Each structure stands twice: as C-alpha cells, then as structure tokens.
Amino acid sequence: MLEISGLCAGYGKLPVLRDVSFSVSAGEIVLIAGENGAGKTTLLQTIGGLIRPTAGNIRFEGKDVAGTIPEKLVPAGLRLVLDGHRVFPELSVFDNIRLGAVASNTPKATFDGAVEQIFSVFPILKEKSRDKARSLSGGQQQMLALAQAFVSQPKVLLCDEPSLGLAIALMPPIMEFLRTWAKTGTAIVIVEQHVDLALTVADRALLMERGSIVFNGTADEFRTGGDKNA
Ligand SMILES: Nc1ncnc2c1ncn2[C@@H]1O[C@H](COP(=O)(O)OP(=O)(O)OP(=O)(O)O)[C@@H](O)[C@H]1O
Numbered sequence: 001m002l003e004i005s006g007l008c009a010g011y012g013k014l015p016v017l018r019d020v021s022f023s024v025s026a027g028e029i030v031l032i033a034g035e036n037g038a039g040k041t042t043l044l045q046t047i048g049g050l051i052r053p054t055a056g057n058i059r060f061e062g063k064d065v066a067g068t069i070p071e072k073l074v075p076a077g078l079r080l081v082l083d084g085h086r087v088f089p090e091l092s093v094f095d096n097i098r099l100g101a102v103a104s105n106t107p108k109a110t111f112d113g114a115v116e117q118i119f120s121v122f123p124i125l126k127e128k129s130r131d132k133a134r135s136l137s138g139g140q141q142q143m144l145a146l147a148q149a150f151v152s153q154p155k156v157l158l159c160d161e162p163s164l165g166l167a168i169a170l171m172p173p174i175m176e177f178l179r180t181w182a183k184t185g186t187a188i189v190i191v192e193q194h195v196d197l198a199l200t201v202a203d204r205a206l207l208m209e210r211g212s213i214v215f216n217g218t219a220d221e222f223r224t225g226g227d228k229n230a
C-alpha cells in the first residue's frame with residue numbers, strides 16, 4: 001500500500017531524514033518510535049506531502065507520490081492527522097466531521113455510514129455534535145480529529161502522537177479504535193511516545209534515531225530488543 005525507499009528530507013539546508021526505507025501493507029499498523037528530535041514528525045509530514053523530499057521515493061498504491069501536495073493526496077486516500085488534536089474550535093463537532101469528508105469528496109452514503117460508526121465508538125461526539133469543538137476536552141478533540149480522518153475513509157492513515165497532551169487513561173479506546181479501523185483494510189502508521197501502549201495494537205515497529213531507521217521488525221521483536229537494550 002505504502003512503500004518508502006531511500007527517503008531524504010529536511011528543513012532548508014538542514015538534513016533530517018537520511019535514507020529512510022520501509023513499507024506498510026493494507027490492514028497493517030506500523031508504530032514509529034524514537035526519541036525527541038529523531039525525525040518522526042518530519043517523516044510523517046514528508047509522506048503526507050507537507051515537506052518536499054530531497055531524494056527517494058514514496059509509493060502509494062504503486063505510484064510515486066513524492067512531492068505531491070496534501071490537496072491531491074487526501075482525495076487519493078492518503079491522510080495525515082497532525083499531533084495536538086487540531087480541530088476547528090469555533091465550528092460545531094458535526095461540522096468538523098463534515099469538513100473531513102469535504103476534502104476527500106466522500107459520497108454521502110459512505111459519510112453517513114462512517115458517522116454512525118464513529119458515534120457508536122465515541123458516543124460523546126454524538127452527544128456533543130452541536131457544541132463547538134472548543135468545548136471538548138483534549139481527549140474528545142483527539143477523537144474528533146480521528147473522526148475527521150475516518151469519514152474520509154483513507155487507504156493510508158498517518159497519525160502523529162495521538163496521546164499528546166492527553167491523560168494516559170484516555171488512550172486505550174483510541175488505540176482500540178485504530179485496531180478496528182485497520183481491520184477494514186486501512187494501512188496505519190502511528191508515531192507514539194507511549195510505546196508500550198502502541199505495541200498492544202501495532203503489527204510492526206520501527207525505531208528512528210537521528211533521521212534513520214535503526215530497527216524494523218514485528219511488535220514482539222521490538223519488545224524483546226527493547227528489553228535487551230534496557
Ligand atoms: N520547522 C522546522 N524547522 C527547522 N528544523 C526543524 C523543524 N521541525 C523540526 N526540526 C528539526 O528536525 C529534527 C527532527 O524533528 P522532528 O520534529 O521530526 O522530530 P520528532 O521525532 O517528531 O520529535 P518529537 O518526539 O519531539 O516530536 C529536529 O532536530 C528538529 O529540531
């Protein structure tokens with residue numbers, strides 16, 4: 001579904017990503033772990049079209065999309081959810097969800113079905129659907145950010161630190177939701193500091209250090225390797 005090879009990117013003359021290669025299949029959840037400043041956000045933003053790579057390929061369904069802008073990637077089914085649960089605070093919860101579908105031209109029937117699913121997983125969004133998004137708690141705004149992405153039914157979801165600023169207790173339902181979502185065939189790449197939590201749903205895990213991938217294996221291998229390194 002997604003195949004990254006030899007990817008390099010940075011900011012101005014500052015190189016950050018160095019020769020990054022990995023792939024993600026349909027229905028698979030891949031965790032990207034790494035310390036602060038390792039380049040995880042830069043990697044997601046480069047795949048999501050916000051940063052133009054200086055070298056390498058990003059193949060999405062076999063087609064090279066390196067350097068393609070998000071306005072084209074989103075309708076094609078590749079979607080980035082930025083960290084810090086960014087939603088439109090002055091719009092209602094429902095309008096925020098609706099905007100998620102506008103960017104991707106989701107057909108009405110698909111949208112209606114997706115909204116039903118979201119409301120059944122996160123009933124609080126249904127209860128508050130007419131309230132302004134700013135009245136939601138941080139955890140609820142993260143659910144909303146995921147709902148926005150979910151209604152566009154992407155083939156690839158890139159999710160940067162869904163736990164950022166949230167009480168850890170709010171995370172299990174969000175991880176569970178990602179697992180259910182992946183079962184529909186969506187390829188999910190998630191960056192998460194709470195590695196143990198993310199490993200409960202991830203199929204594979206990558207470790208980034210200074211812009212490079214230094215480990216790529218199954219979630220079990222990652223756990224075992226982590227214990228050895230500790
Ligand atoms: N907008 C920017 N302009 C210049 N340098 C940047 C910019 N954003 C990030 N960097 C630098 O790029 C490197 C990688 O940062 P990045 O945000 O991708 O790391 P990260 O792994 O997501 O870290 P964190 O865990 O803190 O989110 C760091 O050295 C950072 O200082």
Ligand SMILES: [Mg+2]
Pocket residue numbers: 040041042
């Ligand atoms: Mg980051």
